[in-house]
Amino acid sequence: MNIEKFIQEQAAASIETLYGKVGDELIQVQKTRKEFEGDYTLVVFPLLKASRKSPEMTAAEIGEHMTAASPALNGFNVIKGFLNLALDPAFWGARFAEIAADEKFGLGQPSGRTVMVEYSSPNTNKPLHLGHIRNNLLGYSVASILAANGNEVIKANLINDRGIHICKSMLAWQLYGGGETPESSGMKGDHLVGKYYVEFDKHYKAEIKELAAQGMAEDEAKQNAPLMLAAQEMLRKWEAKDPETIALWETMNGWVYEGFDKTYKDLGVDFDKVYYESQTYLLGKNIVEEGLAKGVLYRREDGSVWIDLTADGLDEKLLLRSDGTSVYMTQDLGTAYQRFEQYKLDELIYVVGNEQNYHFQVLKLVLKKLGYDWADHIYHLSYGMVELPEGKMKSREGTVVDADDLMDGMVAEARQMSEELGKLDGCTEEQAEAVGRMVGLGALKYFILKVDPKKTMLFDPRESIDFNGNTGPFIQYTHARIRSVLRKADETGVDYSGKVDPNAGFVQAEIEIIKQLADYPSVVCAAGETLSPSLVAAYVYDLAKLYNGYYHDHQIMREENQAVRRMRLQLCLQVARMIRSGMALLGIDVPERM
RNA sequence: GGUCCCGUAGCUCAGCUGGAUAGAGCAACAGCCUUCUAAGCUGUAGGUCUUUGGUUCGAAUCCAAACGGGAUCACCA
Numbered sequence: 001m002n003i004e005k006f007i008q009e010q011a012a013a014s015i016e017t018l019y020g021k022v023g024d025e026l027i028q029v030q031k032t033r034k035e036f037e038g039d040y041t042l043v044v045f046p047l048l049k050a051s052r053k054s055p056e057m058t059a060a061e062i063g064e065h066m067t068a069a070s071p072a073l074n075g076f077n078v079i080k081g082f083l084n085l086a087l088d089p090a091f092w093g094a095r096f097a098e099i100a101a102d103e104k105f106g107l108g109q110p111s112g113r114t115v116m117v118e119y120s121s122p123n124t125n126k127p128l129h130l131g132h133i134r135n136n137l138l139g140y141s142v143a144s145i146l147a148a149n150g151n152e153v154i155k156a157n158l159i160n161d162r163g164i165h166i167c168k169s170m171l172a173w174q175l176y177g178g179g180e181t182p183e184s185s186g187m188k189g190d191h192l193v194g195k196y197y198v199e200f201d202k203h204y205k206a207e208i209k210e211l212a213a214q215g216m217a218e219d220e221a222k223q224n225a226p227l228m229l230a231a232q233e234m235l236r237k238w239e240a241k242d243p244e245t246i247a248l249w250e251t252m253n254g255w256v257y258e259g260f261d262k263t264y265k266d267l268g269v270d271f272d273k274v275y276y277e278s279q280t281y282l283l284g285k286n287i288v289e290e291g292l293a294k295g296v297l298y299r300r301e302d303g304s305v306w307i308d309l310t311a312d313g314l315d316e317k318l319l320l321r322s323d324g325t326s327v328y329m330t331q332d333l334g335t336a337y338q339r340f341e342q343y344k345l346d347e348l349i350y351v352v353g354n355e356q357n358y359h360f361q362v363l364k365l366v367l368k369k370l371g372y373d374w375a376d377h378i379y380h381l382s383y384g385m386v387e388l389p390e391g392k393m394k395s396r397e398g399t400v401v402d403a404d405d406l407m408d409g410m411v412a413e414a415r416q417m418s419e420e421l422g423k424l425d426g427c428t429e430e431q432a433e434a435v436g437r438m439v440g441l442g443a444l445k446y447f448i449l450k451v452d453p454k455k456t457m458l459f460d461p462r463e464s465i466d467f468n469g470n471t472g473p474f475i476q477y478t479h480a481r482i483r484s485v486l487r488k489a490d491e492t493g494v495d496y497s498g499k500v501d502p503n504a505g506f507v508q509a510e511i512e513i514i515k516q517l518a519d520y521p522s523v524v525c526a527a528g529e530t531l532s533p534s535l536v537a538a539y540v541y542d543l544a545k546l547y548n549g550y551y552h553d554h555q556i557m558r559e560e561n562q563a564v565r566r567m568r569l570q571l572c573l574q575v576a577r578m579i580r581s582g583m584a585l586l587g588i589d590v591p592e593r594m
Numbered sequence: 595g596g597u598c599c600c601g602u603a604g605c606u607c608a609g610c611u612g613g614a615u616a617g618a619g620c621a622a623c624a625g626c627c628u629u630c631u632a633a634g635c636u637g638u639a640g641g642u643c644u645u646u647g648g649u650u651c652g653a654a655u656c657c658a659a660a661c662g663g664g665a666u667c668a669c670c671a
Contacts, residue, residue, distance in 0.1 A: 028613080030610095030613080033614070033615095035614085035615075036614075041613095041614090043613060043614090045613075045651060045652075046651095048651080055651090079614070080614065081613085081614085081651085081652090082613080082614060123671075160671065163670080163671065164670075164671090165670085165671080277671090302669090304669060310596095312597095313596070313597060314596080314597065314667080315596080315597090315667055317667095318668080318669060320669090321669040322669060323669080325669085327668095327669070327670080327671085328670075328671050331671095353665090354598080354599065354664090354665060354666090355665055355666065356665095356666085356671090357597085357598055357599075357665070357666070358597070358598075358665085358666045358667060359666085359671090361597075361598080382598095382599085384599080384600080384664090384665090385664085385665080387664090392664090417633070418633090421631095421632090421633070423631075423633080439633085447606095450607075450608085451606090451607065451608095452607085452608085454599070454600085455599090455600070455607085456599085456600070456663095456664065456665090457606085457607085458605090458606070458607095460605095460606090463605095463606095463620095466606095466619080466620065466633095467633055468619085468620080468633055468634090469618085469619040469620060469633095470606095470607080470608090470618060470619040470620085471619080471633085473633055474619090474633065474634085476633085477631080477633045477634075478633095478634090480631070480633090481630085481631055481633095481634085484630075484631055485630050485631090488630060489630095526610070530610085534607095534608085535610085538608065538609095538618090541608095541618085541619095542618095545618085548634060548635070549634095549635070549636095551630085551634085551635090552626095552634070552635045552636085553635085555629090555630075556630060557630045558629075558630065593631080594631085594633075
């Protein structure tokens, strides 16, 4: 049941009898702040007009009436204009029983809606870095959260496998690679290709410098450097389907895909549908034609097609080049159309960095002007950049934090920590390895997902990600601790299965935990509405923190009263379950021991 | 210049559609392991919520302006 709503209804009923009917928006119920006594608080200020009495009087009257009317309420206090209502322990006990019995607790009813989440969408000319990690984790988590809210979710990846940047890597490999392959070099495929992307840039810069020394202007040098001309020539060949070029392209992209597959696997993300730009880049031209016919778009003398968005505060935007070839925007128009058609999507979410805010603003506006109603159901989940202490990451300047390196580092650190603490003595090598992975990745994932997506975040590679405090490992540790207690119960034959007794004599700390457990569905729902994994992260952290305090102050297995011990074990079980469930929404696994 | 985002403790971040004395973690300091996992728990200290106006019973939150930081405005993607 939705407790807040329950209180709201009780309050509405009492207010109506006392003062007459008032609007729902005036009945403001919120959780009581920790420093005050009570569970829920009714803010009475908005009701003063109806009551025509002082805040204190009004609150007292409503409090009296509500506690008399509802057996679930066993007391109240008034502080200034705030009416703090206390619920009966048995009421919380009933909620606890409800939660324990509900296997789908926290999961929303099927919504009948289909949502596509596009995320990751890498270029195949270099390996993934920290920025991609944020993208992938966000996309995966948002997809999980939407699924938990009862939506049919399609995870999509649009791989940018063509274009001039790919040709640069290919060309450099041809020129300087000496036939090097992932096998011959022992390098991961995406890293190998990335190496030649950097190599291209190095030689290209040298050429520019040389041309400049010969007196050529910089812009001109950039355009006329032999390497650039060769790369452009290669792109033309690719577009003309030159067999040799295509073969090289397929080979090198194949290396990259193998590399990406490993990175995705390590990260724990996956996709239901993979699109390749080489197969979609021609889409959208017919939409442009349609726009021309409708007069929404216009053609310039040189043949290029544009849309004028100056009336909307934006600029003019190119949609088709003068040679008739498409640009990024053309393709996105086409793929969006195709997806809404094919899957009858209710929503299409693009997880893309905020550097592309303008692009998506334009995309939606163009579709809207073309008369497509579904344009309103495109949502750009725009996330901030991950910055280093010295500023933005620049792949060409080698200041990127590589995804694979970062993950390996985190895992190694987690492993070392486990060993130092002696936590995994007696475990097999495989178990220790698995825990190290879980904890290392848990630290990384939580570190990234606890931050509001739209904010720029800072990552300092010299200061490793914490394992203490508000971190993934803290939460994982709490889970492992609980499992340890439950194992002990199993080993000693203490039975805690069966129904929860709602009158088991809960102490306040237990009620606080039950309150937090009861909150889970509304958090999952809010996270789905706002596409914010950070809400789930904060929730799980609060739960773990509450539990740790409780664990510190109360005996569980050593509790002598069998009924109380049973209830405590059941409570532990539910906390572990909600931690596991919440962390799963973040794409984080929790260990049985650590 | 246009559009958009951000500004909260020394650092990294929470603070939901306006509500009570602005919260965590890290770092610092002081404590707690012969007792279910100390990756834990407790305490101390740390704030002009960038600034100024406005809206109102009430503003970190909403509005406006200023200041500071970032992104973007390509026949790149």
